[in-house]
Amino acid sequence: MLAEIRAEAERIAGDLAAIRRHLHQNPELSYKEVNTSAYLSRLLSEWGIKHRIGVGGHGIVADLGPAGKSPKVAFRADMDALPIQEQVQIPFCSTVPGVAHLCGHDAHVAMALGAVRILQNRIGAEGEAIRLLLQPAEELPPGGAEAMIRDGALAGIDSVVALHVCDLPVGQFGLRSGAVTASVDRFQAQVKGRGCHGANPHLGLDPIVIAAGIIQAFQTLVSRTKDPREPAVLSVCRVEAGQQYNILPDTVTMEGTLRAFSPKVREDLLARAERVVRDYPRLFGGEGEWTVSAGHGSVVNDPALALTAARLVEEGWGKEAVVEIPPQNFGEDFANYGDKARLLLVLVGAGPAAVLHSPGFLLDEGVLKEGAAFLAGLMLRLSRGSD
Ligand SMILES: [Zn+2]
Ligand SMILES: [Zn+2]
DSSP: OHHHHHHHHHHTHHHHHHHHHHHHHSOOBTTOOHHHHHHHHHHHHHTTOOOEEEETTTEEEEEESSTTOOOSEEEEEEOOBBSSOOOOOOTTOOSSTTOBOOSSHHHHHHHHHHHHHHHHTTBTTTBOOEEEEEEOOOSSTTOHHHHHHHTTTTTTOOEEEEEEEESSOTTOEEEOSEEOEEEEEEEEEEEEOBOEETTOGGGSBOHHHHHHHHHHHHHHHHHHTSOTTSOEEEEEEEEEOOSSTTEEOSEEEEEEEEEESSHHHHHHHHHHHHHHHHHGGGGGTOEEEEEEEEEEOOOEEOHHHHHHHHHHHHHHHOGGGEEEOOOEEEEOGGGGGGGTSEEEEEEEEOOTTOOTTOTTOOOOTHHHHHHHHHHHHHHHHHHTTOO
16 A cells, blocks of 8 residues: 555655745745645645635644544644745745745645645545644744644544654654654843943942853753753843943843753743742842743654554655654644644654755755655554554
8 A cells, every 4th residue: 555655646746846846935924824825725625625724823624534524633734934044046946035944844735735635535445534734833932733723623633643854864754752842932031230330340230240140050950950861951042231342231131942851841940940030130139030932842752653653664665764863952833732632743854955944954855755655654544543
């Protein structure tokens, strides 16, 4: 069966590249995927697939298979682009200045639609009903996953699968059981002191030195307060203070991100970081403020789903195509579906230049047929409940 599915994916590879290139040339930012969504809806209609539009913003939901049968399994592709200027020269490069598909979401959609085409002829005979989720706004919190769930996208679903391109060679699949992507939180801290002449720091309260102490303390939290076997990263990425070389400012503003793989480490580090920001400036008579904006958890792959996927890759692509990957430091709002269903996020090899969020991001389109065939094969298997 898998050999036939792969052959079918090969036959439609040109169509998938055309879809991907159309999206690549016409990228849209998170929450603004108006034309992307309309284009995808048009394609589904042409193929005779009933679907619901406007789900959680510009999301689309389609139930594939016999009418009236409610699916238990779903696959999801995200569709938004990034606010980064593309720097590679390709015939179908982005036509929108400063916006580009540099996380491969154009390929995710093309692979999902390829799976739809393959599944169309096979559901019924070889599998049960399957749901397609085309999701907007993955890149920007609060994210499209949560909004789609609120709009009922997961009703009746117990397992959701997604692909993400990565820099493995084409034809290889990155698999992992357990935590596969990091939780993502964005924090802002403000230290309030009292500005004065840099020559007389004793007449004011220097917030810069206090902020420096906080930044150092953050690194100590990571290295000294949590179990070293549990990974986490606490990075201050933006620091803003002062205007003149000889005047100490009133305030310092800092922004950064916490990445972790377990809910306990995440909660613990956020609580400790907040305490440092609020308490440390008080030692000197200053004040600290702390806010965390909506993030999301870590994607935790269900062991049974990961095993089914590994067996499928072995059967269809060979043992050497299964690559056991370590946890990845990037975040995915796919994690939000985990509150309602078992998850599986698979990384699919798109060649060594597929470096996510880089201006030079370039994927090998060979990934499209491999991803589409894998998704179709896996969804058929899961829909029959044979994991
Ligand atoms: Zn991304
Ligand atoms: Zn992405």
